[in-house]
Amino acid sequence: MEIVGIVVVCVLAVAGANQLAPRVRIAAPLLLVGFGVAVSYLPGVPPISVDPEIILIGVLPPLLYAAAVALPAMDFKRDFQAISGLSIVLVVISALLLGLFFMWILPDADYATGVALGAILSPTDAVATTTVKRVGAPQRLVTVLSGESLFNDASALVVLRAAIAAMATSVSLFGVAVSFAWAVVAAVVVGAAVGWVFIVARARISNAAVATAVSFTAPYIAYVPAEVMGASGLVAAVAAGLVTGRGSVRRLTAAHRQSDQQTWRTVELLLEGGVFLLMGLELKALVTDVRDSHETVWHAVWPAAIAFVLLIVIRWAFVMTLVAGISRRARRVIAREPMLAEMQDKLGDPDAAADRMTRRFQRSIDRRLADIEYYRTESMGFREGYVVVWAGMRGVVTLAAAQTLPADTPYRSLLILVAFVVATGSLMIQGTTLGAFIKWMKLPDQREAAAQERRRLNREMASISYEVLADPSVCGTDGLLARSVEQVRELEASDDDEFEGDVLDRRLRNAVEMRRVRRVIIDRQRAELIDLRDRGAYSSESLTVALARLDAEEISLDAQGSR
Structure with missing residues (x-):
């Protein structure tokens, strides 16, 4: 009964923090950490310590999988340079440089131990994405920060694994590089295969609730074989989520997607x-362990403060270099626009092309031109770069990874407390100021451009509706829309009960026909939206909203048909 009570309190605390956060304008994770710290120091509350394997294996795979499903694959491909640089290259550089710092300040620690702690402090948390969305920052920033938080957890844990192995035995730099490459590549292959198999299998399940229940196993089925092969299970879970997110629109029903x-x-x-609540609850146990090892909290605070500053400086230097490279690449890509436009004019309409290879080539040109428009409107300049720097908050993975350090690691309790101070400090300092910092940067306001884009997309969807309603093969030769309007007028003008009943009967039959036609419209509109997504003609945000609207209409039609 005690465990049941604890679970109930934790669920209510999470719900309450998320309900309160928008009102007080403080991130919900920060509220939960503070609540956990306060509870841990209440009289009678014993020190709480959680096995890190529960977080690394039980919690992180489904969390990363869920985030990957929601990440638009089109935007991910466009910003692959930024996402891969932040989530892999920056993690490795941060771990190596911080390793030198910790080796210098900790007399009994070797370089491998320092790199291990550097890897622990390197990954950022996805909590920044919520704040970035709330203040209306450009969608490209949201995509980059989301993609970074997806992959840098896995890359940091791979570096940590290599550093722990180096602490025990001699490991060559070449061996570490090969292990890192294998951990990523093999995991991507395994995760992509699992994601594809699950999409195909779940498409054959008619019950949406059952299909969603089956999806709960996907991140673990991707995680386990990848780990057995010596690859990263977290990368595999992310790859499975990306494949699932892209394939669900084509293969799953609207009810399946809404349930998921x-x-x-x-x-x-x-x-x-x-x-995050557990992070706060564990503080008392960490402080007790540090005192038992004849050290003080101050011995963790000042190294954590310096490490936090170093992380900001390293991230600033890397992001500014990355932004400059992205800008140069964007200019080169935009410079190809006249040539691509000329090729597009010569080839004509891709849908009218008879040859399959020609159509594929034309669509490839369309995608490239759409990418050019994306790079032109969704710029990534130095102001956006400063936001990316300040949004690099540390979180739960930092603390969970710190607790996986071997028991015989020098200063183990102190290192874990350093990780906790860095994580909570970044949440407090950066988390409470990120919204104001984004507004201070005065990023370009793209709301009007986004509204215009949505209006263009709505007009395209409306034209498809008119085409279907005017199509004799779908609506008959006299036009379904005209028949519906005429019958409604007859019903409104009639005073005769018998005639009214006859009109109602015809109207009922016509309602069934209208639902059938509406399904045809939805199918054609969804096919067009998927084609527009593949060509990159509209932003992922506009396409996602439009697809969600179609799903809602389809579910409404299903409900009407069941009555």
């Missing part, structure tokens, strides 16, 4: 909030 979205959003909310 609502259920996984709840799971993500509870898991992420619960882990």
